[in-house]
Amino acid sequence: MAGIYIHIPFCKQKCHYCNFFSLASNKYRDEFVKALLQEMEMKSDYLKGEEVRTVYIGGGTPSMLEVSDIHLISEKLNTLFSISKDAEITLEANPDDISKVYLKALKSTFVNRLSIGIQSFFADDLHYLHRVHDEVQSRKAIEEARDAGFDKFTIDLIYGIPTLTNEKWLKNLEYFFATGINHLSAYALTVEPRTSLSHLISKGRMPAVDEMQSAQHFEMLIEKMEEKGFIHYEISNFARPGHYSKHNSIYWLGGNYLGLGPSAHSYNGVSRQWNVSNLAKYIQNAALEGSVAEKEVLTMEQLYNEYVMTSLRTSWGCDLEHIRNGFGLFFLEHCIKESNRFIELQELRLDNNRLYLTNKGKLFADGIASAMFMDS
Ligand code: SF4
Structure with a gap:
């Protein structure tokens, strides 16, 4: 994909x-x-x-x-x-x-x-x-x-x-x-x-x-x-x-994408890179690596944080099984611990091992996700 x-x-x-x-x-x-x-x-x-x-x-x-x-x-x-x-x-x-x-x-x-x-x-x-x-x-x-x-x-x-x-x-x-x-x-x-x-x-x-x-x-x-x-x-x-x-x-859903043109971002499952936000520099360097302004190899914490942020925003929800298999027990325990208070506030619901934002929680989506982040 x-x-x-x-x-x-x-x-x-x-x-x-x-x-x-x-x-x-x-x-x-x-x-x-x-x-x-x-x-x-x-x-x-x-x-x-x-x-x-x-x-x-x-x-x-x-x-x-x-x-x-x-x-x-x-x-x-x-x-x-x-x-x-x-x-x-x-x-x-x-x-x-x-x-x-x-x-x-x-x-x-x-x-x-x-x-x-x-x-x-x-x-x-x-x-x-x-x-x-x-x-x-x-x-x-x-x-x-x-x-x-x-x-x-x-x-x-x-x-x-x-x-x-x-x-x-x-x-x-x-x-x-x-x-x-x-x-x-x-x-x-x-x-x-x-x-x-x-x-x-x-x-x-x-x-x-x-x-x-x-x-x-x-x-x-x-x-x-x-x-x-x-x-x-x-x-x-x-x-x-x-x-x-x-x-x-x-x-x-975490698929790979190539971004072309100034300021466009790309992601290949391991690293993320983005192009210069400057048209003159882009035109000069498009045939060279120079169109890329920065590249970063994502740490486990960054990958986990991105997964929590994007998955919670979707109707597919945040899959705890995926966190266990992809990131390990330490990340899973952190996620469960941090999500509990939002479940009590009825801003998250746990269903079939997945966390979903409730309609009330959707109003605070970014705040809830960032409270569940891992320090990186
Ligand atoms: S100025 Fe920004 S918001 Fe307006 S049309 Fe251009 S890209 Fe879209």
């Missing part, structure tokens, strides 16, 4: 909350694509001949690529890697890029799943977030993608936006249900340091995020999604049976 992630580092403008690596221009698109193809050559052995089940083109804004770039990427991937015939190939697209002409051309590439960054169906929320698209484009994007022949989708929504009342959040979910899409990623708005949003809030030019409101939106989300038959299979992801994101499941 292996996947490839490709990071496209261009956006039309920076959203206020964004801390991903991307530049508000695609001036160096040609040079970037050339470097990306070189990096693929250089890292063609990374997955050691494993079958690649998923390719995820994310960013940044991949829909700022020309369709001819996507053809080049797919040709090179197919030459260098063993991409399975039924691979899930996702491309992230923003509503403002989704024209009928673009979508029709995109349909001729290997992309078979779209992830559309809707975020909200309301103008004031999109304005707060400083998104390029408007509410009309939010509503039209899915329809046009479907008309172009795409049948596999996910959309992103953001909750906890100060302009997003409970009533509007329910409306956003209703719009989502009306589309008939089988997968939703919903994220709490977080104010990351050194973002425009953090600056604007600190200067009093934007209202601050209310954690209580955000938690309320999360509870409403879980309730509505369950009501409609969606499975909450990861803390930020919901799908109808058979529609889980195969690519993200590779991350959550």
